[in-house]
Amino acid sequence: MRTERKPHLIKKPADAKRQSVDESLGPGLKDEATEVEHLLVEPKSERVSVDRVFCFGKENIEKHLKMEDFSCAFDYGWKIGSGGLDSIHGQGGDDLKLEVLDGLLDEVDDIQAAHDLSSACEDFLLDIEFPEKFSELDCGPHVGSNLRNSSSESHSPGGSSNSVGGMSESSIVTVQESNSKNGVLGKMVNCDIHHTIRSECGCQAPVMETIRPSKEHAQDFVESDDEKPLVSFIVSNKKVKSSIKVTKGGTLLRQKRLRKPTKRYIEEFSRNSTTSGKNKCLKVRSQEEFSQVPSESQSRRGRPKKIMPKMEFESDCELSASESEDECKRTKRFKTACDRRKHQRMWTLAEVIKLVDGIAQYGVGRWTDIKKLLFASSAYRTPVDLRDKWRNLLRSSSAHKHNRKELQGETNVKHYVRPLPKTVVCRIRELATIHPYPKARSPNLSSINSDPSSKQPTTTKAAPINTHGRNLRGKKCN
DNA sequence: ATTAGGG
């Protein structure tokens, strides 16, 4: 539930903002801003995503250039942040300790948000190695290129005020995103409001004091305020910081930075975030049912979603996540295919036991009941899965018998993977006799011994167990 | 919507 909600929240605010931005800004600008947003956001959610970003850059030259600009922008942001916003820095100290994601999530405070972002970016960059290179390259010579790029990219270069406005808006979006991640929708809204009010009331003064240039900018913005008050306000509050240093270049840089991610990316991101959120759930789940470490992973099946949308812990451990990530990369745009793919999840002994238990209780065929009662915590096991598993168990158990007897001498060398302990096998056998699997068992009655397909279950225990009074579904029960 | 059966 919670997980589900998150993405929703995230999307909403962001979209709303974006739309508002759209109105004021040309489409091109919007797109750009979106892109940047995506870039900014992604790193927070997952480090792996970083790779993605870069890969993305590699894909086509233009993008690559954007990336450079992006990194450069970040660099600037960081510098500015560390320099002008030191006063704030103290509060944000925790961020550094926390992971980038956490930091961003936890730090929702208005102005701080911007700062956090920058710091986060810094971490992000540092983590990746790439950034260094980029920063070196970018900071010097690239500034010019950035300008060019930005101007060319942004359709509305007109006045500096305009461009700034665009930047500010996009920046807002970014902040919101981070907030939304927290799941604090209200906060986000409040944040915006606060900014607006603040700017109006002149509360921003402190910031302005620290940074003079910002004031100038602010004034400039004021002019344009008529058209886009919110934007200008925000700009004065947050973005001014970034603009501080570079009046001309700053605007450009900022634009780059604020570029919005494309819808596609947004979708992707939302997915990722969802996944990440699921991770937590997963932990819980694993605790609940001392289940194994699922070798498989995440993208999992579409089926469960359909059937039981409420529980969706898809992703597993980080490893698996990365795997899925890779897969996604491979398939690239064919995510649909990726999603479809259902990675098998190994059945743990515990699960098997539970299943057997459930069958013993409810009888064979009541898969939904068993699912509900015993596998409620595990979203991935659908009733059908249970049934299939049971089928397999029957098969294997019978096989074991034969094989065992025959191959016993060889020991179990061959059984490289055979987690089923004897006890379990025994139980299965018992159950098999009592709750013969629907179709497979009919031969039992009719053909006494001829059918090998039937597991020859009747062997040792013919009519032993009635422990479970319920044969409800007895179906073909004797 | 579940279940059985087959692939």
Add this chain to the structure above:
DNA sequence: CCCTAAT
């Protein structure tokens, strides 16, 4: 695991 048919 997935899909389809039958209830």
